[in-house]
Amino acid sequence: MNGLRIFSDTAFAERAMDLLRDGVAEHELVFPLKPAVSVLAKSKAGPEIETVEVAFGQPDVADVLRAKNLRWLHLTSAGYTRYDTPEFRAAMRERGVMVTNSSSVYAEACVEHVMAFLFAQSRLLPQALTTRCANGVAEWNALREDSRLLIGQRVLIAGYGAIAARLVECLAPFRMEVVAMRRTPRGDEPVRVVSLENFDMELAAADHVINILPDNPESRGYFNASRFSMMKRGAVFHNIGRGTTVDQEALADVLESGHLAAAWLDVTDPEPLADGHRLWSAPHCYITPHTAGGHAFEAGSLVRHFLGNLRRFERGERLVDQIMGA
Amino acid sequence: MNGLRIFSDTAFAERAMDLLRDGVAEHELVFPLKPAVSVLAKSKAGPEIETVEVAFGQPDVADVLRAKNLRWLHLTSAGYTRYDTPEFRAAMRERGVMVTNSSSVYAEACVEHVMAFLFAQSRLLPQALTTRCANGVAEWNALREDSRLLIGQRVLIAGYGAIAARLVECLAPFRMEVVAMRRTPRGDEPVRVVSLENFDMELAAADHVINILPDNPESRGYFNASRFSMMKRGAVFHNIGRGTTVDQEALADVLESGHLAAAWLDVTDPEPLADGHRLWSAPHCYITPHTAGGHAFEAGSLVRHFLGNLRRFERGERLVDQIMGA
Numbered sequence: 001m002n003g004l005r006i007f008s009d010t011a012f013a014e015r016a017m018d019l020l021r022d023g024v025a026e027h028e029l030v031f032p033l034k035p036a037v038s039v040l041a042k043s044k045a046g047p048e049i050e051t052v053e054v055a056f057g058q059p060d061v062a063d064v065l066r067a068k069n070l071r072w073l074h075l076t077s078a079g080y081t082r083y084d085t086p087e088f089r090a091a092m093r094e095r096g097v098m099v100t101n102s103s104s105v106y107a108e109a110c111v112e113h114v115m116a117f118l119f120a121q122s123r124l125l126p127q128a129l130t131t132r133c134a135n136g137v138a139e140w141n142a143l144r145e146d147s148r149l150l151i152g153q154r155v156l157i158a159g160y161g162a163i164a165a166r167l168v169e170c171l172a173p174f175r176m177e178v179v180a181m182r183r184t185p186r187g188d189e190p191v192r193v194v195s196l197e198n199f200d201m202e203l204a205a206a207d208h209v210i211n212i213l214p215d216n217p218e219s220r221g222y223f224n225a226s227r228f229s230m231m232k233r234g235a236v237f238h239n240i241g242r243g244t245t246v247d248q249e250a251l252a253d254v255l256e257s258g259h260l261a262a263a264w265l266d267v268t269d270p271e272p273l274a275d276g277h278r279l280w281s282a283p284h285c286y287i288t289p290h291t292a293g294g295h296a297f298e299a300g301s302l303v304r305h306f307l308g309n310l311r312r313f314e315r316g317e318r319l320v321d322q323i324m325g326a
Numbered sequence: 327m328n329g330l331r332i333f334s335d336t337a338f339a340e341r342a343m344d345l346l347r348d349g350v351a352e353h354e355l356v357f358p359l360k361p362a363v364s365v366l367a368k369s370k371a372g373p374e375i376e377t378v379e380v381a382f383g384q385p386d387v388a389d390v391l392r393a394k395n396l397r398w399l400h401l402t403s404a405g406y407t408r409y410d411t412p413e414f415r416a417a418m419r420e421r422g423v424m425v426t427n428s429s430s431v432y433a434e435a436c437v438e439h440v441m442a443f444l445f446a447q448s449r450l451l452p453q454a455l456t457t458r459c460a461n462g463v464a465e466w467n468a469l470r471e472d473s474r475l476l477i478g479q480r481v482l483i484a485g486y487g488a489i490a491a492r493l494v495e496c497l498a499p500f501r502m503e504v505v506a507m508r509r510t511p512r513g514d515e516p517v518r519v520v521s522l523e524n525f526d527m528e529l530a531a532a533d534h535v536i537n538i539l540p541d542n543p544e545s546r547g548y549f550n551a552s553r554f555s556m557m558k559r560g561a562v563f564h565n566i567g568r569g570t571t572v573d574q575e576a577l578a579d580v581l582e583s584g585h586l587a588a589a590w591l592d593v594t595d596p597e598p599l600a601d602g603h604r605l606w607s608a609p610h611c612y613i614t615p616h617t618a619g620g621h622a623f624e625a626g627s628l629v630r631h632f633l634g635n636l637r638r639f640e641r642g643e644r645l646v647d648q649i650m651g652a
Contacts, residue, residue: 108475112500116449119442125451128614132598135616144620149434149627173496174438272458288454290461294470 002026009043009057010076011035016299023307056306061088070097072313076302078103092325099325100309103162105301106293110240111166113292114210117238117264122148150174156206159213160193203230215242225250234261240292243269252278255285266292328352335369335383336402337361342625349633382632396423398639402628404429418651425651426635429488431627432619436566437492439618440536443564443590448474476500482532485539485567486519529556541568551576560587566618569595578604581611592618
């Protein structure tokens with residue numbers, strides 16, 4: 001497939017731009033009047049938008065709708081609130097336009113971040129890195145005996161999407177028992193999946209609960225005092241979803257009482273928490289400042305993800321991370 | 327295979343002993359006069375040692391040699407210095423006795439510990455856990471951009487044995503480039519393996535160097551100023567082998583100069599390092615107190631490992647962790 005015109009609106013740094021230029025090869029890049037300065041800000045296209053078959057970035061919804069030759073839109077973000085309306089979905093479906101996002105790009109970093117949480121907890125890094133003792137003394141024996149193996153532990157994942165699917169792959173060598181909660185189980189998931197109404201019954205058996213829920217009216221405050229109390233004594237709570245899905249006072253309570261052994265949070269509400277917030281001083285509460293999705297050369301990863309889909313598009317194959325459309 | 331007599335000399339706690347009793351099923355356990363109080367202390371057997379076909383624990387060498395019906399000895403340790411003599415090896419070979427150890431049991435915990443190091447470094451946990459900032463500020467952008475993915479990074483493992491083999495399995499989902507150094511490459515390793523004389527040429531390309539070398543006359547001080555200088559600027563050094571294999575002054579130098587980005591050490595020489603040692607204050611030097619091999623219910627793991635081999639022994643299959651003998 002030669003000579004596609006590809007609208008690309010992201011103000012990538014030179015290194016990522018070179019990767020993009022090399023990767024599109026025989027196709028032609030079309031640039032906007034006003035670029036998107038981040039993956040959260042939309043661009044403004046000129047009249048050439050009407051000539052492109054592919055758009056890559058954060059184009060304005062009105063621009064997408066007047067791109068009458070468009071066959072595929074690839075977003076640089078994982079979120080797509082701006083495009084997620086019944087009207088836009090219907091327009092894409094009717095015109096046969098595929099829409100994909102970049103959730104795979106952020107998923108990898110999120111998964112590695114939660115792996116860091118799981119291993120740091122299992123090997124008690126916060127304690128071990130601050131313990132200076134000789135082999136064989138009581139403090140040393142206690143630290144070794146309290147250190148854990150992931151093998152044989154049970155993980156309960158709240159929210160099954162791109163992140164959870166990749167997490168399951170990464171946990172495979174550790175032969176954990178993995179259960180995931182998905183609003184609408186499809187039956188093709190590689191682990192046991194339960195629906196929302198059966199989630200609470202799983203809480204008592206989990207050693208680690210990993211929250212990947214997005215923010216929406218149903219998820220707000222989902223992890224509340226009642227659900228924390230259903231968790232096994234000594235279990236660990238992880239959050240790489242959204243801070244709003246947790247009743248933070250209830251979480252502080254179960255950490256202070258010792259009911260939960262630890263909490264590892266990449267997200268809070270707000271970010272950062274106010275100085276003096278109870279979670280800053282709650283026992284074994286470890287907080288990273290919403291860095292789970294980030295990684296070096298993120299721009300390069302976004303470009304590579306697009307180029308991977310471009311190769312699939314050229315061959316007429318199924319695209320990765322499709323969210324709507326044909 | 328019914329009615330084996332199994333000498334078991336470890337003073338296991340009740341829970342592990344129950345597991346052992348249940349697991350041996352129809353076979354008979356034979357206990358010592360004086361039990362082994364740890365996996366480093368030998369036991370003393372009574373005259374029944376002459377009747378057993380299997381021994382599990384830390385039997386005295388003299389006891390093993392008079393156990394004339396013995397067909398299989400399974401040690402509860404990974405190290406086996408006490409048994410590692412030409413005379414003992416010859417005796418086992420001549421009498422057709424298989425000898426296995428428990429290195430798999432400790433390997434799993436060591437591997438999970440080094441996974442904790444790799445992920446904590448990649449996701450910059452030490453920095454992220456102490457940073458309180460809002461999304462989007464310069465400090466936040468820098469932390470996200472400095473965070474890494476394991477994917478695409480290169481790992482060089484010094485010392486290929488049970489730990490490295492298991493580490494390679496656990497790294498598989500992250501599609502890293504893995505190279506390992508083994509004294510005598512066998513050709514059946516699942517990664518590229520180099521011999522000792524070609525190790526230095528690999529240093530410049532590695533993002534992470536993982537030292538699993540045992541202590542012996544050749545390995546002492548192996549990681550010296552010369553080898554640290556051959557490593558890539560910004561690389562990370564990990565040590566879960568033995569502290570004696572590192573020139574610690576040279577390591578402090580390359581951390582202070584910024585040539586290495588970080589060091590993660592579970593072992594030092596001595597343990598712990600003296601108060602005031604340079605490595606305590608060297609930049610990005612993270613030290614755990616030789617806790618890599620430890621984990622909760624280690625006794626249970628030792629028993630399960632023995633029972634797994636017992637099932638193989640019953641079926642005439644190859645045993646796991648064989649170190650000498652038939």
